[in-house]
Amino acid sequence: MSGHAAAAPKGFMARVFQATALLVAVGLTYGATRVVDEVDSSVAVIAAVGLLLLAGTLLSELLEPIGLPHLSGYLLAGVVAGPHVLHLVDHHTVERLNPVNTLALALIALAGGAELKTDLLKRTARSLGYATLAQALIVLVVMTGVFIACARFVPFARELPFQTLFGLALLWGILSVSRSPSACLGILAQTRAKGPVAEFSLAFIMASDVVVVVMLACGMMIARPLILPGAELSMDAFAALGHEIIGSVALGTTLGLVLAVYIRLVGHQLLLVLLALGFGLTEALRYIHFDPLLTFLAAGFVVQNFSDQGEKLLTAVERTGGVVYVIFFATAGAHLDIPLLRDLWPVALALAGGRILATWGASKVGSRWAKDGPEVRKWGWSGLVSQAGLTLGLAVVIQRTFPEVGAGFAALAVATVAINESVGPILFKFALDRAGESEAVRHAKPNSDSSEPGSAGPDSAGPDSAAPESARPAAD
Amino acid sequence: MNGIWLLIGLLVMAYTGSMLVGGRALRGYGLPSGVEYLLLGFVLGPHVLDLAPRQLILSFEPLLLAALGWLAAVVGVDYGVVGTRTTSRGTVALGVLLSLVVSAGVFASVYIAGGLIEGPHQTALLPLALILAICLSETTRHAIRWVVERHAAEGPVSTLLADVADTDDALPLLATAVAVALAPSALPWGIAVSVGVTLGAGVLLGVTTALLLGKQFRRDETWGLMMGAALLGIGLSTMLHLSPLALMFSFGVTLVAVSRHRTELRVMVGASERPVLLPVLLLAGALIDLRMSWQIGVLIAIAVAVRVLMRVASGWGLLVVSKPARALGPWIGLTTVSSGALALGIGVLFFATFPGEIGAAALTAAAASALVGELIGPTALRRGLARAGEIRLEAPVEPVEPAADIGADPTPNGAAPVPAPSVELPEGKMP
Numbered sequence: 001m002s003g004h005a006a007a008a009p010k011g012f013m014a015r016v017f018q019a020t021a022l023l024v025a026v027g028l029t030y031g032a033t034r035v036v037d038e039v040d041s042s043v044a045v046i047a048a049v050g051l052l053l054l055a056g057t058l059l060s061e062l063l064e065p066i067g068l069p070h071l072s073g074y075l076l077a078g079v080v081a082g083p084h085v086l087h088l089v090d091h092h093t094v095e096r097l098n099p100v101n102t103l104a105l106a107l108i109a110l111a112g113g114a115e116l117k118t119d120l121l122k123r124t125a126r127s128l129g130y131a132t133l134a135q136a137l138i139v140l141v142v143m144t145g146v147f148i149a150c151a152r153f154v155p156f157a158r159e160l161p162f163q164t165l166f167g168l169a170l171l172w173g174i175l176s177v178s179r180s181p182s183a184c185l186g187i188l189a190q191t192r193a194k195g196p197v198a199e200f201s202l203a204f205i206m207a208s209d210v211v212v213v214v215m216l217a218c219g220m221m222i223a224r225p226l227i228l229p230g231a232e233l234s235m236d237a238f239a240a241l242g243h244e245i246i247g248s249v250a251l252g253t254t255l256g257l258v259l260a261v262y263i264r265l266v267g268h269q270l271l272l273v274l275l276a277l278g279f280g281l282t283e284a285l286r287y288i289h290f291d292p293l294l295t296f297l298a299a300g301f302v303v304q305n306f307s308d309q310g311e312k313l314l315t316a317v318e319r320t321g322g323v324v325y326v327i328f329f330a331t332a333g334a335h336l337d338i339p340l341l342r343d344l345w346p347v348a349l350a351l352a353g354g355r356i357l358a359t360w361g362a363s364k365v366g367s368r369w370a371k372d373g374p375e376v377r378k379w380g381w382s383g384l385v386s387q388a389g390l391t392l393g394l395a396v397v398i399q400r401t402f403p404e405v406g407a408g409f410a411a412l413a414v415a416t417v418a419i420n421e422s423v424g425p426i427l428f429k430f431a432l433d434r435a436g437e438s439e440a441v442r443h444a445k446p447n448s449d450s451s452e453p454g455s456a457g458p459d460s461a462g463p464d465s466a467a468p469e470s471a472r473p474a475a476d
Numbered sequence: 477m478n479g480i481w482l483l484i485g486l487l488v489m490a491y492t493g494s495m496l497v498g499g500r501a502l503r504g505y506g507l508p509s510g511v512e513y514l515l516l517g518f519v520l521g522p523h524v525l526d527l528a529p530r531q532l533i534l535s536f537e538p539l540l541l542a543a544l545g546w547l548a549a550v551v552g553v554d555y556g557v558v559g560t561r562t563t564s565r566g567t568v569a570l571g572v573l574l575s576l577v578v579s580a581g582v583f584a585s586v587y588i589a590g591g592l593i594e595g596p597h598q599t600a601l602l603p604l605a606l607i608l609a610i611c612l613s614e615t616t617r618h619a620i621r622w623v624v625e626r627h628a629a630e631g632p633v634s635t636l637l638a639d640v641a642d643t644d645d646a647l648p649l650l651a652t653a654v655a656v657a658l659a660p661s662a663l664p665w666g667i668a669v670s671v672g673v674t675l676g677a678g679v680l681l682g683v684t685t686a687l688l689l690g691k692q693f694r695r696d697e698t699w700g701l702m703m704g705a706a707l708l709g710i711g712l713s714t715m716l717h718l719s720p721l722a723l724m725f726s727f728g729v730t731l732v733a734v735s736r737h738r739t740e741l742r743v744m745v746g747a748s749e750r751p752v753l754l755p756v757l758l759l760a761g762a763l764i765d766l767r768m769s770w771q772i773g774v775l776i777a778i779a780v781a782v783r784v785l786m787r788v789a790s791g792w793g794l795l796v797v798s799k800p801a802r803a804l805g806p807w808i809g810l811t812t813v814s815s816g817a818l819a820l821g822i823g824v825l826f827f828a829t830f831p832g833e834i835g836a837a838a839l840t841a842a843a844a845s846a847l848v849g850e851l852i853g854p855t856a857l858r859r860g861l862a863r864a865g866e867i868r869l870e871a872p873v874e875p876v877e878p879a880a881d882i883g884a885d886p887t888p889n890g891a892a893p894v895p896a897p898s899v900e901l902p903e904g905k906m907p
Contacts, residue, residue: 028712053707057697
């Protein structure tokens, strides 16, 4: 997600240098890991961060000519360097990179909130309302059904009584409603897309975080007596949820105001301030059981809409995130459990495919209700396919609450997220290119033979039509 | 105190450091070598208040090594350039020669004295003498700059001393490759191969990064590539029990030698030095371990004392090559006694590499040398420059610099890069 997204076109020799550099980096690391028998894990973390950052950046550049988003390059770098392929970064090291994920999620939420301008929300309110309703209902119902239908192929669900199976299927349905704010922001930052599809996707995905959290609380309340024999319907979850949501928004508002004042009065070293907030405040928020994502989202929203410091904040987050996001997604790639995916791929594929279809159908219905424009009607679903950290986080919550079936459930979630995480960004970038909203396509339009809006194909987003160097550095 | 609070504390230190190079703050605040942050770390550490227990501090060792590696890269990128002026080859040779003389004196004295004093240290006398010699060989460029800037010194002697302090960093940084090859944890490659691999990897990464930067300078891409290459280099060298400082120094020197964006790189990377430096000094202070035998204590005292003497002796070399310097008289060497961040960084590397009191001795010696240097160096330098007629003692000047925000674009709006020199010295003939 670095600013190289908008770099000037790169020639053949540049690509050769990049490929050589990638080989050098991988070769050096491969040699070092083979020479030393036992490596101190804390030392390995430093090398892993360097390798993931370098390899992610280079691979994303190398994949650019074939139209793949940078996110895919970062993920692929992580997969290849990770424990299941070249084993340059082992499991333990990947786990130790969690603080980077914490920081990245804080920055993503902050940037997401700052991208949500009130005029954008007003403009898209009708679409958002109907889309939220359609996605929540249709995806929930369809995916609950798909899960039940696939149960005979799911090892841990095969023998379950229908009541328990229904409870699990309900939770799966809710999990399917969750999206990936990070992937959305990453693709938008890389493509610098502007237009109805980009606006709709951004606003919907950011707002859907809150919806999913509330849905999960409701779902857990209903599923508990179904899955756990003897458990009763309890409203305690709502009390905790109210505390979490209201507290997070309140704290986020305060943080936003403080940040706005800081940017206005001091303005220097936002990078260090963001680092301190990302690490320190996230830890404090977890301690008091507030939701960091919601808090930072609210903070970003307040800075953008209740002060005139929004652009400065966005620029600072983008500059900090440029490095952090590469590591975040590359780590996510290294996290992907390839052997698990190999075992569960048929059912994971069916569930991921069902979800894509349900999302597509729900998008059509929502767009029809909201009377959306043709672009949103056609491509509005594409940004909603990606799933990543938020979904996995929710799966872990379910795993902890229902330990008897939770492990298998979480494993299946990991396998499905792996597919959605790989396919989603590619789909979204493709859609933005086809809708003519990517900056590269917009710039290419005047010289294009086609004068039809949205007719620019993905090829036009190639290196020859990349954004000018003077463009604002991107977050991705 | 847990890890998160320590991390926040370090970020606050970094923030403070970054503000010290900001436009509104005066670089001349604080002590010239920054030794007060070292003392603060020592006070917070296990020996005094124990707010940061040893185990917690040790868990930050990899982070510390990464920071040190980055600082070595910064020194490499900025090597041979003072402000906007490139130092001559003669000055580089002079700086290296002076630090070689000092380190040779320290090495010989520790080796001889260590052989005379009975004790368990004798089993590792060679590495002990070597690491003390390396730690105590440099003059900190920060202290020289502090005095020069604070008093707006101008003239050939200020220029000479600033150049020597800048160029004498090469020897200790490169010599760490040799010393680390002697560590018990070193791979059985032999010294020559270890040094070759260290420097070769640094050069390879430097060339690769320079080629990747290409023709156009793209700030964000440069940060990503530089940080990736730097962390990879630091991580791999630490994995292979090589010196990250030597590797990163060669990386930095190679990068600016090959890349056409050397000016932008110097500005960009230079702005990150202070924010990294202060947390490093704080952690180094907290890492100091005074639990050592009296024999080692005596050897440290001898090493620090001999360093001062060797500095005085090496000063006579300055008198030979520079006519204006003769105005300072035979004690000119005292102006170069200050030591600081680099010595402490090397001390921390040895602390992490050599287990037990050998490693602890290196860090303690570097800290003691910084304290002694703080007492002698700046005062001697101020008086010396006054005697040479290059400053007026009664009127310290507050230099105003452009803000050096980390991550700030060195080429705003695509305009030609404007370096922010920390020392504005006139062009002058080098000795």
